[in-house]
Amino acid sequence: MNDDGSPIGNELDLRSLRYFVAAAEELHFTRAAARLFVAQQALSREIANLERQTGTELFVRTTRRVALTPAGERLLVRARELLALHDLTWRELRPTARPILVDLLSEGRGTSVRILEAARAAAPDLEFCGRYGGGLGSAEARILAGDLDVAFGRVDWVGRAAAVPLEHQLVRFEPLALLLPADHELAALPAVPLRALGGVEIDANLYDPAAPEWGDLGRQFLALAAARSTPPHPPALGLAEAALHLVRQGLPILTGLDQTEIPGGVVRPIVEPVPVYPWSILFRPGPIEPGVATLLEAALSLATAEGWLELPPDAWAPLPESARIRDGTLVWRPDGAAGQ
Secondary structure, three states: OOOOOOOOOOOOOHHHHHHHHHHHHHOOHHHHHHHHOOOHHHHHHHHHHHHHHHOOOOEEEOOOOEEEOHHHHHHHHHHHHHHHHHHHHHHHHOOOOOOEEEEOOOOOEHHHHHHHHHHHHHOOOOOEEEEOOOOHHHHHHHHHHOOOOEEEEOOOOOOOOOOOOOEEEEEEEEEEEEEEEOOOHHHHOOOEEHHHHOOOEEEOOOOOOOOHHHHHHHHHHHHHHOOEEOOOOOOOOOHHHHHHHHHHHOOOEEEEOOEOOOOOEEEEEEEOOEEEEEEEEEEOOOOOOHHHHHHHHHHHHHHHHHOOOOOOOOEEOOOOHHHHHHHOOOOOOOOOOOOO
């Protein structure tokens, strides 16, 4: 701190303040993270950094509730003012700036959110606007129409029509998992062997017309596990609805290992074998725009650091991807796109 009391060299970070405001308004870290399209761990980390920087506790956290401290209440007033002034200044300086529109697939699936968060950190001058469309089937048409720039998800499936004229890049083989009610008998296991699922009724969301790629994977997985599907029902949209649905029906829900935490539920990986969901980034052909390039670079960095493209020895992948894995055509392409 300078002689005049100004914190030169230790200025408050606007992103940390934005995360703080979301958490202060929601008083729930999971909801605040979903609102910002970031991982809950990232939000908690930014707030912890802000508390260390200011030398004061901003939240009182217990297992049942989150509340602002008096210092947190004071900061909330100033943080809102600072962010409003920042956003107004940004709009005035960049009146024609257009955000990169990104479909993150389905709320609760963490892979696409983690890539978006890394891209935002790598290119703070670019504006990314995330949304949840629920399935890649509906996102493809929106990319072609110019309503979206990028979508995440599984780009191929059994029975799909002719491929649309879009580019895509494989970014991850995510292990599948079960989202279980906390009191379900399988929740007591650290991981669920496939053999334990024979005859078990599982909600694999097979019937959503917006997500044919997920319905196909779910049908193949249930056949592999000799498990039963729940009857057709509307998909639960959003984490709150998913939590209500999980508790109400009391059945396992098929998801990915990076599933966001849901109150009343636990996530358990499926093993022996390890089934995987192939994630790709989908975008328009032609010169790669800076926002798309940033997302691709962020995905490559995460894939390299965390071994996202390294298949477990006993991995199971659905068709048609399993055939392409065997013949070596389903791989990372550093020039930007992998063909169908």
